[in-house]
Amino acid sequence: MYSVIILGGGSGERMGLGYNKVLYKIKGLTVIEHAAKNFIHDEDFKEVLVVINRDDYDQVKLLFNHPKVRVIKGGNTRQESVYIGLNDLEDTSYVFIHDGARPNISAESIAKIKEKVREGSITLFTKANESLVYHSGNQIDEYINRDIIAMIKTPQAFLYSDIKEAYELAKKNHHEYKDDASVMIKEMGQKVFLLEGEESNIKLTTQFDIKIMEELL
Template identity: 50%
Template sequence: MYSALIVAAGSAQRTGLGYNKIFYKIKDKTLLEHTIENFIKDSDFKEIVIVLSKDDLSKVKSIFKNDKIKYVIGGSTRQKSVFNGLNLINTKYVFIHDGARPNIKQTEIAKLKQVARNADAVVLYTKAKDSVVKYEEDNIKEYVDRNEIGLIQTPQVFKSDLIKKAHSLAINNNNTYTDDASLFIKELNKKVALVEGQELNIKATTKYDLTLLEEIL
């Protein structure tokens, strides 16, 4: 059995909405509803833990009426929010996913489950299509081989006991990371497998992302 840990405690600074982007509505449903549906309808998921800000808790509770769902207040950073959510996880595997990434498909979830059976961790990614450069002061410094570059997405899947241990170590070592896979690799010195996903599994970050999601959801 699996758990889904949905990180939804962020703000909407880059979208310019003035409220948490998880409440942005497309086809009469919030982004968070679109996201959560993918896990509610999958019987393999025993529980769904949503990490929220204190200000958003009551509103989200009014939206969802499902016994699978649990709620926890997030921390001051994404990493702290995930750690808070992990404390409620009770299954062997946990899918950590962005609350504002609503276009994840069941086919990707199925592929992640399959690979996770033989790995400690597995994440979705897409291959880079454009030329990739390192730059400095608005000038190209050097080109990077795009065949060695991947763009990381969520969900990211972990054996629950291992990712809990990794997060505890990160706290003890006072280390911060941009995502859970990098934390897992650095703190436990373990490998993370890759599963190629689809480009439209986008996270709502800017107004352009919201416009695109209106077309594809």
């Protein structure tokens, strides 16, 4: 049994929108509706939990009219919002955690994660396809071997009981993290396995990202 937490707490500052970027419309749907749709249509998902900024809650709640979707208010940080979501989920075995600013997650990637998460915690990634360097100011210090670099994406998926315990420990220990895999690794000492995803699973950050996504969708 699977559930998904979709996080919609982003801003549109770097995109110059003046409002939450997950509310930007592409092809008649908001970004967060696109991010949720393949989970909604997947019969294996019992619950789709959308965690949104308090300021945008009323607007986002009106977007979803499906029995498996619930919209709840998040916290002040991504980590707080995930914690709230984990504690609000009903009975489930595995939980996916997905950024609502990634509207092009494919049904194929979701299916692959569903299969692999039964063997352990999973995060999608893509390979680095450009040269990477350490630098100081405006000069190159050293090249990095890009063959050992992974570009981390979401969804990330976990046994529900494990990721919930990991977030409980992070809260108790006052530790802060940028993503869910790092919480699992640092708090639980568990491995998180990589599953190669699609480069089209872009996180919307800039106006250029929007132009790409409008073509992809």
